[in-house]
Amino acid sequence: MREIAVKDITKEIADMCIQANHYLSEDMDQALKVATKEEKSPLGKKILEQLQENLTIADQETIPICQDTGMAVVFMEIGQDVHFVGGSLEDAINEGVRQGYIDGYLRKSVVGDPIERVNTKDNTPAVIHYSIVTGDKVKITFAPKGFGSENMSRIFMLKPADGIEGVKNAILTAVKDAGPNACPPMVVGVGIGGTFEKSALMAKQALTRNLNQKPEIPWVADLEKEMLEKINGLGIGPGGLGGSTTALAVNINTYATHIAGLPVAVNICCHVNRHVVREL
Amino acid sequence: MDRHITLPITKEIAESLTSGDYVYLDGQMYVARDAAHKRMMEVLDRGEELPIPIKDATIYYMGPSPAREGRPIGSAGPTTASRMDKYAPRILDLGQKAMIGKGKRTKEVLDAVIRNHAVYFAAVGGAGALLSKCITESEVICYDDLGAEAIRKIMVENFPVIVVADCHGNNLYETAILEYQK
Numbered sequence: 001m002r003e004i005a006v007k008d009i010t011k012e013i014a015d016m017c018i019q020a021n022h023y024l025s026e027d028m029d030q031a032l033k034v035a036t037k038e039e040k041s042p043l044g045k046k047i048l049e050q051l052q053e054n055l056t057i058a059d060q061e062t063i064p065i066c067q068d069t070g071m072a073v074v075f076m077e078i079g080q081d082v083h084f085v086g087g088s089l090e091d092a093i094n095e096g097v098r099q100g101y102i103d104g105y106l107r108k109s110v111v112g113d114p115i116e117r118v119n120t121k122d123n124t125p126a127v128i129h130y131s132i133v134t135g136d137k138v139k140i141t142f143a144p145k146g147f148g149s150e151n152m153s154r155i156f157m158l159k160p161a162d163g164i165e166g167v168k169n170a171i172l173t174a175v176k177d178a179g180p181n182a183c184p185p186m187v188v189g190v191g192i193g194g195t196f197e198k199s200a201l202m203a204k205q206a207l208t209r210n211l212n213q214k215p216e217i218p219w220v221a222d223l224e225k226e227m228l229e230k231i232n233g234l235g236i237g238p239g240g241l242g243g244s245t246t247a248l249a250v251n252i253n254t255y256a257t258h259i260a261g262l263p264v265a266v267n268i269c270c271h272v273n274r275h276v277v278r279e280l
Numbered sequence: 281m282d283r284h285i286t287l288p289i290t291k292e293i294a295e296s297l298t299s300g301d302y303v304y305l306d307g308q309m310y311v312a313r314d315a316a317h318k319r320m321m322e323v324l325d326r327g328e329e330l331p332i333p334i335k336d337a338t339i340y341y342m343g344p345s346p347a348r349e350g351r352p353i354g355s356a357g358p359t360t361a362s363r364m365d366k367y368a369p370r371i372l373d374l375g376q377k378a379m380i381g382k383g384k385r386t387k388e389v390l391d392a393v394i395r396n397h398a399v400y401f402a403a404v405g406g407a408g409a410l411l412s413k414c415i416t417e418s419e420v421i422c423y424d425d426l427g428a429e430a431i432r433k434i435m436v437e438n439f440p441v442i443v444v445a446d447c448h449g450n451n452l453y454e455t456a457i458l459e460y461q462k
Contacts, residue, residue, distance in 0.1 A: 041460060043302070043442070047404050050440070054410040058355075063409040067345045067355035067428075105354055107345040107428050117315075119427050148360045148382070148405060180453050181360050181383035183405035233462035239404055240383070241442060242456025272406045 002136040003083050004280060006092035009140070012278055013096025016142040017072065018104035020274040021064045024055060027211040028187075028273055031248040035185055035238075044243025048185075051238075051271060066272045069106040070144030072097045072126035073204065079135035090128065098122040109147070129201065143208050143275040149186060149268045152178035155200055158262040164219075167192060167264050168227065174266035175231050175247070180240020183270035187211070188231065188250045191265040193257035203267035206251035208275040215252060224250045248273075284438075288336040289377045291397045297443045299450035303401065305439040309338040309380070311432040313359050316423050317367040324370065331422040331431060334375045341381035343428035344418075345408070353418040353434070355408030358382040361400070365389050372396045380441055384453055393445050401441035402452075414439040 024032075032055070036048040058065040074093055084092075101108055101123035110124065111117040133139075154177075156170040171190060178186070191202025214221050227250040237243025248271065257263065281300075285293060287307030297303070310332050312320070320330055341361050345354030361368075361381025368379060369392035377398050382405040393400055403411060417435040424430050444452045 041456075043300075043456070044460075046302075050404050050407050050410055054404075054407040057413060058409040061409070061413075062348065063351075063412050064345045064355035065409060066406045067343060067357050067408040067412075068359070069345055069355075105346045105348050107343065107354070109343075109428065121427065151360065179384060180402070180405075181362060183382065235457040235459065235461035237456065237460055239402060239442075240453055240457075241402070241444075242452075242458075242460050244460055270406050 001081055001083050003085050004138060005086045006084050006089055007086055008280065009089065009092045010096040010099065012140060012280065013074065013093055013142065014099040014103065016140065016276045016278060017097060017100025017106060017144065020142055020144055020276045021069045021104065021106055022058050022062060024065065024272070025275065028248070029055065031211050032271065035245040035248060039238065039243055039245045041237055041243035043241055044238040044245060047238035047241065048245065064106060066146060066270070067107055068109060068146035068148060069101070070146045070274070071110055072123060073143045073145050074126050074128045075141040075143070075205070075208070076128060076130045077133050077139040078130060079137045080132050081136035082138055093128055094124045094126055097124050097126045138280045139277065140280070141208050141275060141277045146270060146272065149178070149182040149270045152182040153203070153267045154265070155196065156264045157196065158264055160260070160262050162262060164223070166262065167223070168230070170264045171227050171250070171266055172230060172234070174268065176234060178268050179236055182268045183272070184236055184240055185238055185245045185248045185271050187269045187271070187273040188227070188247050189267040189269060190250065190252040192252060192254045192263070194255040194263060195258070196263055198255055199263035199265035200267070202253035202255060203265035206253045207267055207269045207273060209251045211249045211251070217254065220252050220254055224252050287338055289338055289399065290336055291377070294377055294397045294399045294447050297399050297446050298448070299443050299446045299452045299455065301443040303441050303443060305441060306437055308433060308435055309340050311340045311342050311434055313341050313343050313429050314363050315426045315429040316431045317364050319423055320371070321367055330374070334371060336375065336377045338378035338380065339371070339376060340434070341379065345428070347418070353412055353415050356412040356415055357408035358403040358405055361385060368392065372398050385445065390445050390451065394447050394449055397447045399443060399447060400445040402444045403441050411439065
């Protein structure tokens with residue numbers, strides 16, 4: 001049994017809030033560079049160049065990449081041989097978010113109640129997903145999510161008879177409807193299978209996967225490639241103002257499902273696809 | 281066409297703008313998003329005056345991140361304009377001339393743009409750090425309790441926007457896509 005003090009979790013999370021909102025991961029940075037080179041529309045190219053410049057300014061002057069610094073989504077993969085000490089883990093995570101968003105000059109975008117809508121003023125609570133794995137490590141993935149693109153995300157409860165063509169249509173429908181609202185070029189996270197909530201969770205997790213890492217199942221890898229081509233053929237383009245770059249990547253996760261169902265969740269993220277991973 | 285325009289945008293300027301124009305704005309504009317618009321509607325419903333002079337006003341749909349020491353404002357990119365669709369026609373009818381945001385608008389808003397000789401600009405979504413550098417002054421003028429959603433008066437220099445919907449009925453989101461559609 002390995003003991004981990006929850007105050008160490010707080011410290012990590014606070015730092016991850018700031019890191020995620022000022023620097024994109026290497027794979028995202030690279031994908032944007034390639035897109036800028038290959039974009040066919042002159043206006044689209046100009047917009048992609050602005051996005052590159054935006055990343056440079058964010059980095060050099062410590063200004064958040066986007067003003068929507070998101071709702072804090074935290075994935076906690078906890079080794080079953082870990083014992084947390086010194087207080088509540090959930091409180092420690094939220095304290096990390098509170099410190100990160102206040103000390104990091106990040107926007108507080110969370111309201112405490114969806115109808116009464118009073119801002120909590122410290123961006124808490126976070127949305128936390130726990131999973132228990134083997135070992136004695138803790139892997140934290142911090143992925144703040146902006147709502148311009150979150151609002152354009154969808155779940156489709158398809159019939160088994162709809163098959164792969166139904167899945168393709170669902171993904172294209174979600175992207176078409178999102179259009180300029182989701183700040184393209186986007187990253188499209190897809191969850192296929194499971195139950196209603198499992199598909200949504202897989203779609204969210206898919207967004208945190210390294211863009212260069214391909215799925216092991218051949219049909220899933222093929223589908224990712226085909227959907228990226230189809231989406232980029234929609235013409236939506238950077239900023240939704242026309243062009244050949246509508247998405248930078250399509251990441252798909254799958255799971256077993258019920259004999260009667262084919263859930264498909266599409267979680268859309270803008271080009272500011274933020275995620276930081278640390279292991280303790 | 282690239283253009284430089286000093287605010288305010290008048291009827292004449294709005295009429296000269298065409299969907300697809302790339303425009304750099306200089307001067308004063310207001311910042312308001314969801315909660316501030318809701319309050320402005322309540323003010324109008326009570327028969328009171330709006331908290332900002334609305335004639336020829338430009339409203340930027342935006343909620344900034346907090347400003348660091350020595351800076352006028354934090355990250356400051358556009359928010360999705362469709363959430364203001366419910367409110368925009370009423371304010372345009374009162375004299376607002378320009379909206380800056382991102383994303384599609386309803387027919388009601390586009391009709392109000394034509395009717396009032398106004399314009400809808402898009403700023404590049406997710407370029408909050410870059411756009412922050414084009415803002416030289418920022419002051420909260422009301423609804424301070426709304427935090428990031430308070431109404432601000434800002435001064436901008438070389439603030440880059442693209443004309444999406446002009447008062448002649450053109451809409452770049454519809455036309456630009458066709459060119460690159462496969």
